Amino acid sequence: RKEVEQDPGPFNVPEGATVAFNCTYSNSASQSFFWYRQDCRKEPKLLMSVYSSGNEDGRFTAQLNRASQYISLLIRDSKLSDSATYLCVVKSNSNYQLIWGAGTKLIIKP
Amino acid sequence: EAGVTQFPSHSVIEKGQTVTLRCDPISGHDNLYWYRRVMGKEIKFLLHFVKESKQDESGMPNNRFLAERTGGTYSTLKVQPAELEDSGVYFCASSRYVARGGETQYFGPGTRLLVL
Numbered sequence: 072r073k074e075v076e077q078d079p080g081p082f083n084v085p086e087g088a089t090v091a092f093n094c095t096y097s098n099s100a101s102q103s104f105f106w107y108r109q110d111c112r113k114e115p116k117l118l119m120s121v122y123s124s125g126n127e128d129g130r131f132t133a134q135l136n137r138a139s140q141y142i143s144l145l146i147r148d149s150k151l152s153d154s155a156t157y158l159c160v161v162k163s164n165s166n167y168q169l170i171w172g173a174g175t176k177l178i179i180k181p
Numbered sequence: 182e183a184g185v186t187q188f189p190s191h192s193v194i195e196k197g198q199t200v201t202l203r204c205d206p207i208s209g210h211d212n213l214y215w216y217r218r219v220m221g222k223e224i225k226f227l228l229h230f231v232k233e234s235k236q237d238e239s240g241m242p243n244n245r246f247l248a249e250r251t252g253g254t255y256s257t258l259k260v261q262p263a264e265l266e267d268s269g270v271y272f273c274a275s276s277r278y279v280a281r282g283g284e285t286q287y288f289g290p291g292t293r294l295l296v297l
Binding site for chain 2: 115171
């Protein structure tokens, strides 16, 4: 079983729609959670950290459910520029390693 | 502030040859990481330096891989001899030394390695 699991997609979504991704993690000792965004042939870039109470950054909302060990990302009013691969990442406090999901591909269509 | 830089951007070598990848972290970042993504797989951690010391090298696949960070500035990752399965994108990241869990890792553009 992978440590971080994501639906690979692709999610084909019309512009302006709302889309949500989930990811699950297996290590209950994980303490830090992130969503990264990766454009084609580019490096991953931090989109947002995920906090226990949930957090929002503009059109993006992240939620963490520790009991069920899953993390979600909601994108409202999607833009063409949101097309990318979204990577779910976790980290334990015992080391600095980032543990990555394989990513969910999002395609926003006009 | 300049970001993380990596050199070369691409490398194509034959099986059995040696390749050395270089990473220059963001100035002042004590933490430096190497990650790798092979085709169709998720990004995997390779190792972590704090300044010039290897803090965690649990992700290094085998002894054909050697990472160094002399002087605690830039780092090199050498693959010798390269094998076909070493093909992939090698990312470097850096972060400041802050309390665990609080750091953000900034990634370089990656080196795309193809072993033929």
